[in-house]
Amino acid sequence: MSARGFRVQCNKWSVLVRLLLGEIPERTIFMQRGMERALRPYFELANAVRIGDLELFRTVAEKFAVTFNADRTHNLIVRLRHNVIRTGLRNISISYSRISLVDLAKKLRLDSANPVTNAENIVAKAIRDGAIDATLDHANSWMVSKETGDIYSTNEPQAAFNSRTAFCLNMHNEAVWALLFPLNTHKEKESAEKRRERQQQEQELAKHIAEEEDDDF
Known part of the structure; x- marks a missing residue:
């Protein structure tokens, strides 16, 4: 029993480390025999990060807050918020050739006092870091994605x-x-x-x- 508990804890930390590194763990990790129930909160967490849904991420964090606190992983999970936003932004940049910062903030579900300014800062940082291939149109408050050439x-x-x-x-x-x-x-x-x-x-x-x-x- 103690050996299985140790393996469960190792898998929990492994999932978090991979998520923080920008990777998505394989589904088979969460389907190991005898670990499905214990790893369920981390499976839902990984799914929220994978699709870049900030609202879903908040829901999962609140739903399993007791578990995360008991595992002492809550502080690391808070840091995943940035990864969720970046993933969502990347998905939007691929789907839209041009989108207003107002709509972008709504799609990312930013809850700050000034979501448009926050969205602009997020886009600027993502462009600078090379996470997305886009430009900012400050005059019209748009994010313009660069067209991907058809090889x-x-x-x-x-x-x-x-x-x-x-x-x-x-x-x-x-x-x-x-x-x-x-x-x-x-x-x-x-x-x-x-x-x-x-x-x-x-x-x-x-x-x-x-x-x-x-x-x-």
């Missing part, structure tokens, strides 16, 4: 396909050539035949010299 409108896919096709054809040709002409086989055969001819000529020459020497005597 299939360029020649790059064709060039990559041609390169792979050429590689496959060259490999096929080299394989056929290797089957038809095994490496150095013809050279080895040719040298063996020459060797036998040379040995035969040497034997005949030696025999002829011996016969001439016998005639002299």
